Each structure stands twice: as C-alpha cells, then as structure tokens.
Amino acid sequence: MLRHLTIRDFVIVDRLELEFSTGFGALTGETGAGKSILIDALALALGERADAGVIRSGCEKAEVAATFDVARLPEVATWLKANDLEGDDELLLRRVVDAGGRSRAYINGSPATAQQLREVGEWLVDIHGQHAHQSLLRSDAQRNLLDAHAGLGGLVREVGAAFRQWRELDQTLRAASEGAEALQREREQLEWQVRELDTLAFTVDEWTTLDLEHRRLGHAASLIEGAQFAIGLLSDDDGACERQIDSVATRLSSLAEYDPALEEVAGLVASVQAELSEAVSTLRRYADRADLDPARLAEVERRMDAVMAAARKYRVQPQELPALLSGWRERLAALQASADLLALEKRVAAARQAFLQQAGELSGGRRQAAENMGQAVSQVMRQLALSSGRFEVALLPVGDGAVYGLEQVEFRIGGLAGNEAKPLAKVASGGELSRISLAIQVLTSRSASVPTLIFDEVDVGIGGGVAEIVGRLLNELGGERQVLCVTHLPQVAAQANWQWQVSKTSRDGVTLSAIQSLDAAGRVQEIARMLGGVEITDITLQHARELLRLK
Numbered sequence: 001m002l003r004h005l006t007i008r009d010f011v012i013v014d015r016l017e018l019e020f021s022t023g024f025g026a027l028t029g030e031t032g033a034g035k036s037i038l039i040d041a042l043a044l045a046l047g048e049r050a051d052a053g054v055i056r057s058g059c060e061k062a063e064v065a066a067t068f069d070v071a072r073l074p075e076v077a078t079w080l081k082a083n084d085l086e087g088d089d090e091l092l093l094r095r096v097v098d099a100g101g102r103s104r105a106y107i108n109g110s111p112a113t114a115q116q117l118r119e120v121g122e123w124l125v126d127i128h129g130q131h132a133h134q135s136l137l138r139s140d141a142q143r144n145l146l147d148a149h150a151g152l153g154g155l156v157r158e159v160g161a162a163f164r165q166w167r168e169l170d171q172t173l174r175a176a177s178e179g180a181e182a183l184q185r186e187r188e189q190l191e192w193q194v195r196e197l198d199t200l201a202f203t204v205d206e207w208t209t210l211d212l213e214h215r216r217l218g219h220a221a222s223l224i225e226g227a228q229f230a231i232g233l234l235s236d237d238d239g240a241c242e243r244q245i246d247s248v249a250t251r252l253s254s255l256a257e258y259d260p261a262l263e264e265v266a267g268l269v270a271s272v273q274a275e276l277s278e279a280v281s282t283l284r285r286y287a288d289r290a291d292l293d294p295a296r297l298a299e300v301e302r303r304m305d306a307v308m309a310a311a312r313k314y315r316v317q318p319q320e321l322p323a324l325l326s327g328w329r330e331r332l333a334a335l336q337a338s339a340d341l342l343a344l345e346k347r348v349a350a351a352r353q354a355f356l357q358q359a360g361e362l363s364g365g366r367r368q369a370a371e372n373m374g375q376a377v378s379q380v381m382r383q384l385a386l387s388s389g390r391f392e393v394a395l396l397p398v399g400d401g402a403v404y405g406l407e408q409v410e411f412r413i414g415g416l417a418g419n420e421a422k423p424l425a426k427v428a429s430g431g432e433l434s435r436i437s438l439a440i441q442v443l444t445s446r447s448a449s450v451p452t453l454i455f456d457e458v459d460v461g462i463g464g465g466v467a468e469i470v471g472r473l474l475n476e477l478g479g480e481r482q483v484l485c486v487t488h489l490p491q492v493a494a495q496a497n498w499q500w501q502v503s504k505t506s507r508d509g510v511t512l513s514a515i516q517s518l519d520a521a522g523r524v525q526e527i528a529r530m531l532g533g534v535e536i537t538d539i540t541l542q543h544a545r546e547l548l549r550l551k
Contacts, residue, residue, distance in 0.1 A: 024478025029502030034513030047117030150369030471495030494547035
C-alpha cells in the first residue's frame, strides 16, 4: 500500500509531505484548490508522461517520491530481481522533471526508466480517472474491463502472441508463394558468395597475424642489419661499450680497496655490465634466427591480396568479412526454410491451431465472466438508483479472430420487463453512464489484487441518496484495501475513515496548494462547507454531524 508521498514544486505545490493510512480516505476542497494535483503527482511517480508544464512557476524542476509497503507483494520482489534492482519490504519510486521537459526516474535510488515505473506500478496502484465513463463507450475499453474482472490478463497476452506468430508465418508464406522466383535468385547468389568466402577460410585473428608477419618479412634486411650494427657498437668493435665498461668496472673495483665509498658505484657498474652482456647475447640470438625469406614474404602477400580483393568486392574492411559471411549464412538458412512451401504451410496451420486453441480457452473464460459480470453490475446499478435497468455483456464473433481473441465485447442495457438489451452508447444518458461506470469500477476493483485504489471524482453526475450509497460502497472497499477518493460530494466524504482538505493559500503574491488532515471537528466543518450555502449555519453543522454518524 501507499505509505508516503513527497511533492516538490509541482504545479501549485511548493512542498508536501503526506503520510497515508489504511482504509477509505477522502480528499476534499473547493474547486480549483488542487485536489487532483495529488493524483497527477502520484501518476508521475508511476511513470506517466512528463513535461515541463508540471513545474511550479519560477522553479527549475519538479520532484515526486512515493514510498510503498510491498511486504505482501512477492511479485514486486520477483520483478525487482529480474530487473537487477535492489529491494526489501519498502519500495521507493522517484521522478524528477527539469525545465527542458526531460525526466529522470529512480527505483530504490537506482536509475530506472519511465517504462519500468509503469510496469511495477501496475502491482501498486489502480487509478480510476474522472473521465472513465467516457472511455466506457469504447469497445476496447469494454473488452479490457471484462478481461480484468475475469483475471484473464495473462491469457490475453498469450493469445495476442499466438495470433501475431500465426500472422507473421502466414505473411511469410504469402511472400514465399508470390516471390518464389526472386527468392530463388537471391538464394543462388548467396550460395555462390558463401562458397567463395568459405573457400577463402579467413578469420579476424588471421589478418592480425598476417599483418605482423608481413611487416617483419618486408623489413627483414633492415632488422638484421640493425641488430648487427648494435652488436658491433656494444661488443665487437674497437672501443665497444662492453669493453669500456669492463675497464671501468675493473678500475673502480681496485680503487674501492682504498675507499669503501666507491663500492656502491662499483656495484652499479657491475649491474650495468651484466645487463649489457645479456642484451648483447639476446641480439646475437635474434640475428642468428633472422633471415631473408622472399618465398614466405610472397606467400603472405598473396594471401593478403586475396583477402583484400574479397573485402573490396563486398565493400567492407578485411576484418568484417567473417561477420559478413555469418550474416549470409543466416539469411540463406531463412531462405531455404521459406523455400519449402509445404513445410511452411504446415507451420502456418500449426500456428493457427495453437492460436485457436488458446483463443477458445479465452472465449470460455469470457463467457463465464460475462454472465457473472452482468449479474454483479446489475446488482450494483440497482444500489445506485438504476433499478429499472439490466446490464448485459455480449460477445460478438470476430471473423478469423484478432489479436485480442475470437470475439469483441459489447456492454448493453435493457429493462427489467424483458426488453431487448441495447448497446450502452445508444441508451445511456450522461448521468446514467457515470453511475454505470462507477458500478463497473467498484466491481472490477473488488476482483483486482492491487492494494491501493484511487478514484478521482468518479462520482460526477450523481448526488443525494445515490451519493450516500457510493460512499458506502467505497467504504466497503476500504475494508479490503487502501482507497483514496477525490470527491465534491459530502455524502461520499462522510463515509471515509479519514479525510484531507485541500486549500489554496497565497504567499508573497504566489498561489499555493496545501493539504490538511482533518480531525473530527474539522471534518464537521468541511462537510458543512460541502453541503453548501454562503454561511455555515447551525443547521448545516447539524446535517454534517448526521452524515458523519452514517458511517
């Protein structure tokens, strides 16, 4: 569940530190005070798109940090491990947005991506926006709600993967059938090129070896002459270094008998004498082994010429030839596989059968869930003063299937007297649509495993006794998980276990948003304000107390 939220320089918030409780909490305040800013800030921490517009005027950046208790969410620990991120029973998500619109994301202090925030956020918070009833008219939204209610998300993804696999193979088969002649020409060309480089039998390591050997053989005369020249100066010539150092060593050694201070210098000269002798021996061995080998040089040059010719032909560097050959082999293998149309047809048929099998399983789950959802939503609708309506979920076949399965989903409304149910978009008014949307959201939230539910003014378009029932429904949800509702209805706020008031203040001519946790007396005052009227009277205060006793 959500434990703590820190907001800095976000829209009209300078700094907020919020500690969240369990149960059902209400967020209230006057219009324009910034009630939804808290939800927007949390959504930013959960990976929503960021832009510079969220930065408070005059500030360089905005920052949001949310801390969650994930002790009862083992899937989060598994996800963190799979993404090489540290974690324990607490999870910290942080997002920073700068004036250029760039954002940085962090998970438990480690750099992350917005996509990773969204992925882990799916296990943490479910936000129901104030415009959810508008999306309810979309067919894809209806299908997603049914699948979420039935817990079919995993199977839906498997069906989508199976459908894409089938379609990709089918497209490969069509291309192979239509372009068989062109593919044959490409295959023959590749076979010839592969044979050519196979015959060359060239490796990247060989080019390095050839280059070193070519430089050595090409300069063999200079190398031998240089070694002999060095040997002469160091040892063989009259006045060579070795002889002179020998004389110096002998002289210093005899003088050291008269002055021990020269012993150290004599030792150093003796070391030079030994190292010089070793150097001369090494040079002699090098000169003895080195020889002119024109035949080997010609052989190396022929090999390098062959490699360079192939590299020029295919417009690559010599070192890139092995990778080029590997790519040709992969392409040739793919062409040879696609050339076998009969085998490819069998693969397409098998992929289609795999899709149909998984899609059939998905259809069965949807049929069962559709009936259950229809009854459950109808029951909640009756609680929301829609007793004259009946909610149904229709499954409409989709040809050969689609990425989402074998059927589309359509929500329908019908009368209790057996009237034929009609599509939601054709029969529901704006107010009815809001209540139906709320009924579905409450129902799907009950079946979800997300520990924190947030409702952002989803009670738009309702009031009176229906608002009181909405509050009770949210209070029931709060007994099972953490619920936060942004509301303008006193009947809803009164049902909350705890309540925050959002207000606007002015500091140095700058408008800021503040949030205050209300005690019992504060809740009475806020509920009375929400009930309306220019002034809060004893009557509105009494009404507020009565609403709060309804809990």
